[in-house]
Amino acid sequence: MDRVFKLPSTTFIGGKEKSLPLREILKRLEGAYCGHIGVEFMFINSLEQCNWIRQKMETPGIMEMNNDDKRLILARLTRATGFEAFLARKWSSEKRFGLEGCEILIPAMKQVIDKSTELGVESIVMGMPHRGRLNVLANVCRKPLNQIFTQFAALEAADDGSGDVKYHLGTYIERLNRVTNKNIRLAVVANPSHLEAADPVVQGKTRAEQFYRGDGEGKKVMSILLHGDAAFCGQGVVFETMHLSDLPDYTTHGTIHIVVNNQIGFTTDPRHSRSSPYCTDVARVVNAPIFHVNSDDPEAVMHVCKIAAEWRSTFHKDVVIDLVCYRRNGHNEIDEPMFTQPLMYRKIRATPPGLDIYANKLIAEGVVSQEEVKDVKDKYEKICEEAYVNARQETHIKYKDWLDSPWSGFFEGKDPLKASPTGIKEDTLVHIGKKFSSPPPNAAEFVIHKGIERILKARMEMIESRQVDWALGEAMAFGSLLKEGIHVRLSGQDVERGTFSHRHHVLHHQTVDKATYRPLCYLYPDQAPYTVCNSSLSEFGVLGFELGYSMTNPNALVCWEAQFGDFNNTAQCIIDQFISSGQAKWVRQSGLVMLQPHGLEGMGPEHSSARLERFLQMSADDPDYFPPESEEFAVRQLHDINWIVANCSTPANYFHILRRQIALPFRKPLIMMTPKSLLRHPEARSSFDLMTEDTSFLRIIPEEGIAAQNPGNVKRVLFCSGKVYYDLKKARGERGLDDKIAISRVEQVRDI
Template sequence: ARPTSILSDKLGRSYSSKTDITDPFDSHFLNSITLENIKSSIRPWIIKRVDKCIFRELTFQEQAAVFNRLLMVHCFELFLYSKYLSAKRSMFDCEVVLPALCSLIDRSLINGAKSFVIGLSQLSQLSALSKLVKESEVEIFRELLQSRNDLLFDDLREDGSCLILDEDMVSDFIEPSDKTQPYSLSLLGPPAPASAVYPLMMGRAKALQSLDKGEGSDSVWSVFCYPLADICSQDSFTNIVNILEEPGFSAGGTIHVIINCEHDGLDEESKYSIESSSKLIKLLADKIKAPVIHVKAEEVHSVMYVMNLVSDFRANHKRDIVVNLMGGSQSRPHKNVALAGFIKEFLIGGKDPLVTVYSKELISNKVISKWELDDRKETYLKKLVKDHANPKVVSVKKKSPVLEKRVKEPLTGINTETMCQMVTLLDTFQVMKNTASGSKGSCAKETSDSDATVPFSLKPALESGVFGNRLDWESCASLAYATLLHEGYNVQVCRSALGPASSIDDPRILVPDSLNCPGHFKLQETPVSPFAMAGLQIGYSTTGDNILAVWEVPEEMEPSILHDITSKYFSLGKLEEQLEINVVFIVPCYFKVPGTEKSRLYVSSQPSQVLEVCEDCDILTGFNDQLYNCNVVVSSVSTPANLFHLLRRHARSPIPKPLIVFVPNASDGTSRIDELTGDTCFHPYIGDASIFESNVKNVILSTGRIHRQLSEERSHRSLEHKIALGRLEQICPFPYNNLIQDMERFPQARIWWAQEEEADDGCWNYVESRLLGLFGEERIVRFPGHYLPSSFHSPLSVSERVASIYDVILDS
């Protein structure tokens, strides 16, 4: 026999259990609500809530607010059906989701929330509606929130008689927080998959909390509302668990609303019953150590109570909580059935919409009348039709392309005196580190053809004007962070806890005491999956103009993961329109092959796959116009100084765009200090300044560190005055202007493209069409490499590949 709870005797209600257990709070039913995972630490709070009999009927005003929102969502669907007659399935899978989220926000505002970051699967439906009425998804959602105040003045009844609400009653119903407390709302969802939306949501919520130093997690709430099918696929389950297991990524409690409805699109064998699917949700709750509340989606009052309950729980305990919104989905109309007009809503799939069932209940209870129902419905539909026929005119200042002979890069150099002070602190730090570890030398080395190393000097030769000191890759990156912190930018660097550690964990130590350092630096070292890490950094980068979010991609990652990340995060045009992504991915040119540590086998990062998602402007424009017309900036820098300027240019850019920069795996190559100071900047293209003859017959273009090997091989063959070398430091947007100007020096030269990878792995496929578009009819553009499938590669074989490139050019 199932046990009876003591609380059920107090309330005069009967509880039922899924299993024969002694503790009614581990698993019990209360009407249409089921509680599970109620741990001892939160059990007294639950008991207190139940003892206060909060399981109560909604007031007439609350029922009117729920009805208004359900009716508005229903009108959304009818309007969409009228425009998309071939719809195969219901536009909104679960009608109660949006009204439930509105109730959650209402309650959370009372609990002190000021900002909401919501991962919403129904954002795609709102986006479809947004295109028709010319309003943003957030504006539509805000209208849905405000519809709670569209009270039914004429037919609200308490005792069967007509009741007219006065202003005082309306004022009591509208919470003070609605009238005086502003709040912000961020919606994330399709076309991004659920596996990408959750990290984005958590990253954005954490960043907003860090900016709100006074209240933090009390004011910024994260809500994740997605169907169970999406959570169980596409690595969403793994991402959620891995992120929440890391204390540094906790957002003070996330409310998970899981839409657990049957989907007609699934085969009969793959359909989950409500019971079996609830077990999967229970498993998720166990993994994230959160209580779970099961509630029937058709029980409107129960759903609204649960939204109030989870809001209070999150406000009091700052922990995650899971809501299992159970219910069968609406029957879908046949794909060839056209719904004419707005009068056939009762024929959709042969099943009444939820608002119809709920309105019948309200009419029978004399809360509303049939006349009020029809009037309110007609009002909402007329507004949608009016907005569609007369869209809002949004004045957008279109930029006219400014044709320039050469793109003018913004200056990003640093004051010489400031840089020398930072360099002195950098070398002092490295000397102390080496002394402590028992090692000799310095991280910054001067390299020559004989690979000799020169210790880094502590006293730059200011009086000479030419610095003999040289900086390596890590030093230039650390100096870029330090200078940005000095200028007031907030820098967050994320790296895998399993990867190699950087030499400097906090660049603030490079800022002299005499200089102000208003910026904040945060280093995250975590073992979460790369996909989740990328999403967290992207979400963090969308919260302000003075933020630089950097993800140091580990060498141990597989290239396919990088391609999956770029395709799912950066090929989403709508996402870039909603959010200003200002993230930086620092990617090694080669990834280590697992299990080959002794043989040092590497595989190419295959930038060709990354460049497939890139779009740029194919006209000759200025710097800002180029950024405005691209979705991702992709670079492959060959010098540490260019990396320094690229990071600073990206942080200070007025047009935020994602940046993917490929850097050499080895720490070879250095830059002079004077390349970082004064009127210096990032160079998207670097021509061959050592050649002035116009009769050069061959020009080799390349990107990345292969330029160094090309230059050494050219010197070895004494071809300095016969073959010119050019470097594309920025691949997307393509530096058309700079390249055209440099090629004007060599009108008779053939153009060759050199890369370390095979043809299909490197940048050749992306660069070829652009080079042919510029020089195809006048020049010969060739690739002297191999058209072979990708294979394992060792950086030690680069010299052999470069030699073969020269052999092909000289034999042609």
């Protein structure tokens, strides 16, 4: 136990090499040790899981590999190294955030994919930061090399949009996995510079794919998340995303996390960037096993990746692989790391590449010859050269080649400027309203709260008088879409009841724990499923999750509701980087609805404003362009903008705008300022006549009272939106100015 082992994760810190006795390593890792692998798992409170890991790590001869597997590692490592070397030669002054120092990531990911495919996985959604993205696209996803090389040329885009740098783009590939001879779908989600912001988006997309495939246990669809060491412990959204991992309506049934541990963040060493011993310590909160492995030992890495895939398949829980490596260059290829890390980089300069270390090892073992090693290198070099020649023939960049969520057939055969009607038959409104307003079928056995009884009775009275309030209008929009086969998902903090106790989409048995009834799930025998789920107390993570969910299928209404409108402050990164600009950067559309309770109701500044002005400032707006007048004018405005911002004043308009999200021939995010006082305002009611066939969303509601009947007497016209209308109307009446002041409501605040 006294032999010395160099702990990889602290070898280069501060330029001083640290050597620790094995007993100290085991004490730090709280787990098992095998060769160049350390495993943390003793904090896991399941004896079955701990014993499972011990068996995988401590069985004699468990890491032995045959020569064919060793040659496969060498070939994959050669491709990973060769790709970076080729880019370095052809574009020496370009930033590409290469993988030099951790080329083993490519064989590692391929090992995870091979084993997962063998265990039944058919689709994998991946998220990752800049470093190594081009190599992953080329050698893991097998994206055509000429498409990647085209990104280095200063070409104009053939598609609409501003475009993004090459190491932010995503992709979607369907291909045959030659190792398992099974088809696999691979998607890499596009992401901005905010390093871990893509994590919840990946999880939402994965969950959606599992849902639409009926994959309730995550056996066919899974996610892989790549992280940098500094971001993994430094970015709070990692923690938020981790805490979604076991929640019933958010779990993806296990994610494989791979940390590319550079042992440095940009120019900051770990002593200044984290307070815990390991960058992976955040994973302990969800009892995920953590495998620390020396990246210069490819066979140890492959063993860990195989175990990680098997763990995920067996227990359907998260697992972390900490690839302890280094970054041969600075933050990017034109950065100088010696400015701040001279001793560390002097040691790195003297360290031979991982490929050379492993090739020499296999040559010494007699597994391959020097000629075979060179032959593998030369073959891949030739492949790159041919792709380079082909790339030079291109004249435009096609951003549609980089879509991470293609919607097969959605846009085909549609008039891009014609929306389907949103009004529905009165019989449908009555049916949905009565179902929504009725107690559970087994009402004699299902004890509901007395307050709920009064609410249901009041709703039934509204149905009989052919009137709806805000909650009933929303339920009718959801229910009518469910009837048409459109999946509806409502997610956020306390959305089941509603922050203001107005919704009550989930009724709770008052004497039996976990016994619930969801009326909108039982409207029709052949309806689409309805998901309403209270989220964790997270905005950044959950909004990102719902965005990812909305990207997967355009024929679904996905809504995220903030507990209060101004709570979107904490989710601003998702709003800025994905929702506002996603289509311009990545040609990615989303029909996500953001519901944000908004309005000054005497509760102070913290619970009053959804920051409407911010959304208006972030709207795509060309003041010099006005679409030509035509029948398609209204839809053309929506087509050309980046999102729709609305502040409705009537339940009927709210009903129509929700249904219009699906009726449009394209998808745009809807930023919806929802009311608080209007939820129960006696005048904020709508007649069925405003929701039936031949009715639609009203962008502006003109004056409808006395002033409209005699416009010649009108002295002033006021424009307003939302709840302010009812305040102005009341003040006008109190002053006896009903015939002199006209009030028009702007319901869609920004649409061009």
